[in-house]
Amino acid sequence: MADRIATVFMWGVALLISAVFAWIVGDLLLQGLPHLSWGFLSTAPTDAGRAGGILPILVSTLLILIVCMVVAIPLGLGTAVLLSEFSRRNPLFGRLVRYSLDVLAGVPSIVFGLFGNAFFSLYLGMGFSILSGGLTLACMVLPLLIRSSETALRAVPDDYRRAAAALGLPVFTTLWRILLPAATPGLIAGLVLGIGRALAETAALLFTSGYVDRMPGSLLDSGRSLSIHIYDLAMNVPGGESNAYASAVVLIMLLLIINALTFRAADRWLHQRITAV
Amino acid sequence: MSDNCSPAAAAPVSADSQSQRPWVQREACCATYEPCLQVRDLAIAYAGKSALRNVTFDIPRGCITAIVGPSGCGKSSFLSSLNRLSDLTDGCRVSGSVRIEGQEIVGAEIDLIALRRQVGMIFQKPNPFPLSIRENLTFPLKHHGMSDRQAREAAVENVLRRVGLWEEVKDRLDAPALGLSGGQQQRLCLARALVLSPKVLLLDEPCSALDPLASAVVEDLIASLRGDYTVVIVTHNLAQARRIADNVAMFWLVDGAGTVVEHGRAASVFEAPGNPITAAYIAGARG
Numbered sequence: 032m033a034d035r036i037a038t039v040f041m042w043g044v045a046l047l048i049s050a051v052f053a054w055i056v057g058d059l060l061l062q063g064l065p066h067l068s069w070g071f072l073s074t075a076p077t078d079a080g081r082a083g084g085i086l087p088i089l090v091s092t093l094l095i096l097i098v099c100m101v102v103a104i105p106l107g108l109g110t111a112v113l114l115s116e117f118s119r120r121n122p123l124f125g126r127l128v129r130y131s132l133d134v135l136a137g138v139p140s141i142v143f144g145l146f147g148n149a150f151f152s153l154y155l156g157m158g159f160s161i162l163s164g165g166l167t168l169a170c171m172v173l174p175l176l177i178r179s180s181e182t183a184l185r186a187v188p189d190d191y192r193r194a195a196a197a198l199g200l201p202v203f204t205t206l207w208r209i210l211l212p213a214a215t216p217g218l219i220a221g222l223v224l225g226i227g228r229a230l231a232e233t234a235a236l237l238f239t240s241g242y243v244d245r246m247p248g249s250l251l252d253s254g255r256s257l258s259i260h261i262y263d264l265a266m267n268v269p270g271g272e273s274n275a276y277a278s279a280v281v282l283i284m285l286l287l288i289i290n291a292l293t294f295r296a297a298d299r300w301l302h303q304r305i306t307a308v
Numbered sequence: 309m310s311d312n313c314s315p316a317a318a319a320p321v322s323a324d325s326q327s328q329r330p331w332v333q334r335e336a337c338c339a340t341y342e343p344c345l346q347v348r349d350l351a352i353a354y355a356g357k358s359a360l361r362n363v364t365f366d367i368p369r370g371c372i373t374a375i376v377g378p379s380g381c382g383k384s385s386f387l388s389s390l391n392r393l394s395d396l397t398d399g400c401r402v403s404g405s406v407r408i409e410g411q412e413i414v415g416a417e418i419d420l421i422a423l424r425r426q427v428g429m430i431f432q433k434p435n436p437f438p439l440s441i442r443e444n445l446t447f448p449l450k451h452h453g454m455s456d457r458q459a460r461e462a463a464v465e466n467v468l469r470r471v472g473l474w475e476e477v478k479d480r481l482d483a484p485a486l487g488l489s490g491g492q493q494q495r496l497c498l499a500r501a502l503v504l505s506p507k508v509l510l511l512d513e514p515c516s517a518l519d520p521l522a523s524a525v526v527e528d529l530i531a532s533l534r535g536d537y538t539v540v541i542v543t544h545n546l547a548q549a550r551r552i553a554d555n556v557a558m559f560w561l562v563d564g565a566g567t568v569v570e571h572g573r574a575a576s577v578f579e580a581p582g583n584p585i586t587a588a589y590i591a592g593a594r595g
Contacts, residue, residue, distance in 0.1 A: 119398055188435075191437060193431065193438065194431065195437075196393060197398055197429035197431075197501075199452065200451055201446060201451070208439075208447060212438065214407060262445070
């Protein structure tokens with residue numbers, strides 16, 4: 032009897048979660064799809080976004096994401112390697128770094144926005160630009176990326192490290208050829224989470240990359256990201272709802288496409304390294 | 309004790325046997341009983357807590373030396389101090405002296421990579437890398453300077469034949485090593501150690517994670533290494549030690565830390581143990 036109740040309860044919870052997800056996606060598709068067309072993706076917005084498309088916004092979004100990832104991935108991976116492989120001798124240092132990261136991960140994104148505005152835009156003189164927006168996002172995504180990469184590296188069995196050491200293989204060779212490939216699935220999961228967080232970000236970008244909706248000419252131009260565009264259309268532009276819905280559908284599709292491509296690329300890379308059957 | 313040496317090792321080195329087994333760096337046969345490793349007053353402590361102390365004995369060249377004794381008396385710690393793998397463990401301090409072919413390895417500023425190339429190690433759980441079968445062997449070779457691809461391929465075939473895996477895997481060298489059975493994985497690990505032509509092999513309970521059939525195959529393989537390599541094997545299996553060891557060191561917990569209570573030729577330790585603890589342990593009364 033108790034088993035039965037538990038089963039019903041768990042099915043209920045699972046269904047509830049799926050239902051919420053289906054509702055959101057269904058609402059988006061229902062309201063957004065009719066406005067979606069090739070023209071919407073390939074033209075610039077007019078009339079404050081009520082008409083026209085989102086081409087410059089799509090380009091700005093991708094540029095911001097690229098700046099963010101180009102900075103965050105090497106830094107994140109480097110720190111994760113330091114924490115998981117080299118901080119064993121100095122546990123206090125490791126604990127300090129981890130604690131700082133956990134605090135950073137919990138800082139509201141608007142605070143990152145203010146920091147980015149003060150440091151990148153004003154102090155370093157980058158102004159409202161895709162560069163300062165991407166760098167601010169990198170700061171925001173880094174804690175997430177580092178902690179997930181560290182967890183992935185730690186999950187690699189110590190057997191490999193001992194086997195490699197017993198064969199007289201240098202630490203960096205082991206890392207590059209054995210540990211990182213073995214950790215790849217976890218690393219990719221963290222990366223995808225980071226990309227999702229970066230794409231979804233609005234508050235941190237308001238003060239850093241700005242909301243100019245023209246096509247950016249360089250990384251030092253201001254550029255409006257998709258999430259800011261949605262925010263603007265939904266909040267500030269009367270009559271912009273339909274295009275806001277369409278943009279939201281594009282954002283979700285973009286996220287799905289980037290995730291799929293990332294997993295594919297990782298699979299390829301693993302295949303090359305581990306040459307499966 | 310000349311029957312302790314395999315016929316191949318006892319036979320004179322002919323051009324023929326060399327070409328069949330080129331990976332072997334010929335060493336004196338076990339019969340001569342000369343020390344390869346000299347352990348003097350070795351002590352190991354973890355974070356200040358003594359795990360092993362007063363360990364003094366010789367390990368003869370070309371012989372199989374079994375380290376026996378109950379759990380927790382420092383056998384594995386002892387083994388990992390012989391290739392300085394103990395360096396990987398935080399708070400592990402090794403003192404005393406271990407000489408391998410006369411060269412001191414404890415505490416001294418030595419080239420760890422060169423040491424570990426000379427002293428191979430096999431672990432309890434088979435741990436091939438998550439690479440293909442071939443790469444498990446070529447990867448260490450490449451990093452120890454064998455840049456000629458053909459030479460590497462030849463070495464792979466030789467060493468796989470040596471461990472009896474060649475016929476089983478020759479058609480799927482590029483398949484993942486983790487797809488092999490446990491016994492095959494352990495033999496691959498042995499091959500991976502042998503491919504670097506070490507002088508000494510450390511085996512940490514190499515059969516205990518295997519089923520009886522695979523265990524027997526690996527055990528025969530280890531026995532066949534006699535004469536070609538100096539083998540040190542930790543085992544809980546007294547019957548196994550009896551079958552393959554030339555030389556035995558009995559570890560026991562004394563005053564909270566492990567030490568060697570008796571060591572010597574296998575025949576004398578098993579047939580006429582001088583120490584009452586050893587006698588009782590071998591008789592199965594304790595441990």
